[in-house]
Amino acid sequence: MSLLGLSLSATASDTTIDRSGLYLGAKTGWAEFNSCIDNACDDALETAQADRDAALARAKAAELALAADKPQIVYDSNSFATNSATMSSTAKVQTKGILEALKADSTLKARIVGHTDSTGSAAYNVTLSKKRAEAVADYLEYQGIDASRITTQGLGESNPVAINTTEAGRSKNRRVEVFITQ
Numbered sequence: 083m084s085l086l087g088l089s090l091s092a093t094a095s096d097t098t099i100d101r102s103g104l105y106l107g108a109k110t111g112w113a114e115f116n117s118c119i120d121n122a123c124d125d126a127l128e129t130a131q132a133d134r135d136a137a138l139a140r141a142k143a144a145e146l147a148l149a150a151d152k153p154q155i156v157y158d159s160n161s162f163a164t165n166s167a168t169m170s171s172t173a174k175v176q177t178k179g180i181l182e183a184l185k186a187d188s189t190l191k192a193r194i195v196g197h198t199d200s201t202g203s204a205a206y207n208v209t210l211s212k213k214r215a216e217a218v219a220d221y222l223e224y225q226g227i228d229a230s231r232i233t234t235q236g237l238g239e240s241n242p243v244a245i246n247t248t249e250a251g252r253s254k255n256r257r258v259e260v261f262i263t264q
Contacts, residue, residue: 139186153195153259154180157218161258167213169221177221180260184227191231193261194218199252200239212236214258 161173184190196211215234223229244251 136186139182152261154262155260157214157258157260159253159256162214162217162256165210167210167217169217173218174221177218177225180262181222181225181227183262184222184231188231189264191233191263192219192222192227193263194232194234194258195261196234196236196258197241197243197255198239199242199255200246201252204238207238208236209238210236211238211258218258218260 155176157169157173157176161170161176162168163170180192184192194215196213196215198207198211200207212234213236215236219229219232219234222232239246239255242251242255243257244254246252246255
């Protein structure tokens with residue numbers, strides 16, 4: 083009888099598996115054979131999963147690189163407490179996609195730009211926006227991204243995306259943007 087390219091034969095006292103000169107007895111042979119097959123399947127599955135994960139990360143990195151002129155993440159006014167440069171837990175979760183891309187492709191870099199609304203002095207807003215950008219950079223570094231691949235900038239209130247005369251507008255202007263570049 084033949085199974086998976088193996089020659090099987092049965093005798094009254096023993097069962098053998100013969101492939102490329104390998105001889106296994108029934109009592110120990112089947113267990114060793116099954117263990118070998120299980121290990122080969124586990125190894126193949128792990129390799130396939132690793133290959134899939136790497137391909138997904140490369141695709142994400144390529145997608146991010148193509149959109150380098152647009153921020154890949156915009157941390158909104160809820161990402162930091164008022165007058166604070168401490169990232170919220172929600173902001174840290176938002177960072178996952180960028181972290182995966184940066185880890186998958188060591189040629190990618192992150193440019194992080196902080197912005198504020200016009201409340202407060204211009205000098206204070208520049209300082210706060212810079213500290214918030216640095217907080218995001220610090221988190222990326224903590225997650226294993228080399229500092230040489232990260233730049234930060236604080237623009238304060240100089241680049242609004244909405245009017246600063248309403249709370250809704252000011253809320254949109256309080257943001258940190260992360261750009262991924264080559």
